[in-house]
Amino acid sequence: MGAVEQGIEYYLSKEDKLGKEQKNKTDSYFGNMFHNEYKINQIRHQWNKDTYSLEDDMILDFSFELTFEPKKLIIGIPIWDKVGNSITSFNSDYKCTKIFNGNYKVSGQFKTKCYFNPNQYGSVFVVVDGSEFIYRDRNEDFLVSNKERVFGYVTLPHEWIVNE
Structure with missing residues (x-):
């Protein structure tokens, strides 16, 4: 409600504030x-x-x-x-x-x-x-924290079968 110019000014001020808040919450590789x-x-x-x-x-x-x-x-x-x-x-x-x-x-x-x-x-x-x-x-x-020594990022479910 009100003049168009006031509405635009209000919207832009909210966007500016939101942008600053989001920038402050950015955490390197986690993103915004x-x-x-x-x-x-x-x-x-x-x-x-x-x-x-x-x-x-x-x-x-x-x-x-x-x-x-x-x-x-x-x-x-x-x-x-x-x-x-x-x-x-x-x-x-x-x-x-x-x-x-x-x-x-x-x-x-x-x-x-x-x-x-x-x-x-x-x-x-x-x-x-x-x-x-x-x-x-x-x-x-x-x-x-596993006790075993492992390589890579994951240890996928698996099994070993040894033939006699």
Whole structure:
């Protein structure tokens, strides 16, 4: 409501403020953090442990409230090691998991097994509607500490068969 010039000035000042906030929240290889508070609120996401061993269950609990009806809601969880190497990424679209079922209060869990080799890892919780990012922020880092000496980023499930 009001003059067009005032509306434009208001919008540009909000964009400038948001840009400065986002720049301050940028964390090297994790990229820009983002929260569209007009579309998503009461966001919670947390790993079930801060230290894992090989083949432990890794569970990320999450919940949030939407203030709009999404077209195609997708959750993503990219993971990096402590020096910024991209290790892997998980997303609900890959498994054709429907996130929005008409309930605007969304909650659930992401589950996987720990196949990461010893290191400290960082991850991000991302919520996207179609191609529009509506939320992107870091999870707490987690540590993987195995006793075995290993090489590479992951130790995939496997078995050895020796013929007699």
